[in-house]
Amino acid sequence: MPKRLILLGGGHAHLRVLKHLIEHKPAELEVLLVSPSPWQYYSGMLPGLLAGDYALQDCRVDLASIARRAGVSLIIAAVEHWDAPQRLLDLSDGRSLSYDLLSVNTGSETQLGELQAVGDVLLPIKPLDHFYQRCQQLFDAYAPGDTATVAVVGGGAAGAEIAMAVQQALQTRSLCADTLLITGKCGVLAGHANAVKRRLRQLLQHKGIEVIASRARAIEPGRLEVGDKQLRVDLLIATTGARAPDWLKPAGVSLAKDGFIAVNACQQSLSHPEVFAVGDVASRVDKPLDKSGVHAVKAGGVLCHNLLAAAKAQTLKPYKPRPVSLYLLNTADGKALLSWGPLTAQGAWVLKWKHWLDSTFIREFNE
Incomplete structure (x- = not known):
């Protein structure tokens, strides 16, 4: 056998x-x-998808196709x-x-913890296809000129990108976006260089995205307690780490x-x-x-x-991670922010580079 x-x-x-x-x-x-699912969605393209840079089919690999070519049986x-x-x-x-x-x-899976009491307005970032589709449904429920209060919980790269992308998506629909980024005490981009964090904080301030460095706790459906404040939110997006x-x-x-x-x-x-x-x-x-x-x-x-x-009962080899990882954050304004150890840069060229890397990754497995 x-x-x-x-x-x-x-x-x-x-x-x-x-x-x-x-x-x-x-x-x-x-x-x-x-x-x-017969599709594998690429998480690195989710902010661009929300911001309108891509269509849904641009961000996924056809598992049925690559499995067939590999002689592998796919079970959904x-x-x-x-x-x-x-x-x-x-x-x-x-x-x-x-x-x-x-x-x-x-x-x-997304760590939700005390946020679950906020009710139906809570939207975990995973699975990615469900998150995107649910966002579109919620956004479409508003009429032009309406105000939507969106809170993103999580101060990592995903939280910052999603906050900027959601704000852009709402503004594209002629909605007034009241966007909050709740980071916890560690602030934005913990573990990244100070120059990167400083540049991102300035960018968020320029966009009118309020950063709150406190813990978020759900009080009741639609209401949060953040520090000594109580907030009502229309949508709470959780990018709160892995479970x-x-x-x-x-x-x-x-x-x-x-x-x-x-x-x-x-x-x-x-x-x-x-x-x-x-x-x-x-x-x-x-x-x-x-x-x-x-x-x-x-x-x-x-x-x-x-x-x-x-x-074949042969020798294994170790995975040796690189000492520094490259991060390219889509800032949802035609630009992207680069973070690579102590180095940082921002501009349209960074976003073009990110688009090329992401699109090449998808094409590699779909062709």
Whole structure:
């Protein structure tokens, strides 16, 4: 019987694996791709999508197409239960799948916590397609000239980009946008250079986006407590960090302190060597990494090597992250902001560069 490899999730690293398999798939290896959607949306293009730079189809990879070209069977379903000791996955379509090798690249869920009491106005940033469609529905409910109060919770790059993109989307619809960015005590872009943070704060001030460096707590539907203030919001967007999916805890696999799959330098599970995990769903115990799509993209090549090596009982190799990650933030005004270690820049040329990188990434897997 051929060995069976299951790719759970269509994340950025698994796209690299699928592309490699198009020309280098071992004949004796059966590969299944399990994903709840036939599309994989690229998170880096979401702000541009909201701001009107792209259409929805510009920002996604056709998983059915790339799987077919790779000789991989695509199963459209979500995982409901994982039994790691028995090597079994129970899916939402009723199927139960066994495996010899498993690679997990499903991403994470949004940490909501006390924000959930705000009710139907709460909109987590994931899953991306649902977030975008829900935003369009909410925006379309307003008439030109109406005022919409939108609060974005989360001071990272995603929170800042989404705040600027949503404001632009509302203004494009001739709406009055009252936009708030609630960052918590760490402020905007914690971990980035001071010059980057200073430039972003000036930009947000120029756009009229109020930055509140306090913790947000939902009081009741539509109302927030932020510091010593109480605010009424029409839309609360959560970019509040990563939370481990519920199906990980009972799986019987070793988890890190943050609840994600504990892996070594080779992205291999500490408790089950036939299991690999990459991206937000995994946590390196030897070298903690930020929950960033940058690492999922860069680790894809190493993951591909290690999956095929594991199938042949060959030597694995470690993923060595770059010491500094490049961030290009779409500022929703025809420009973008660059953050690379201590270096920063802003301008239309940065946005053109970002458009080229993002579009090239999508075309790489769709063609």
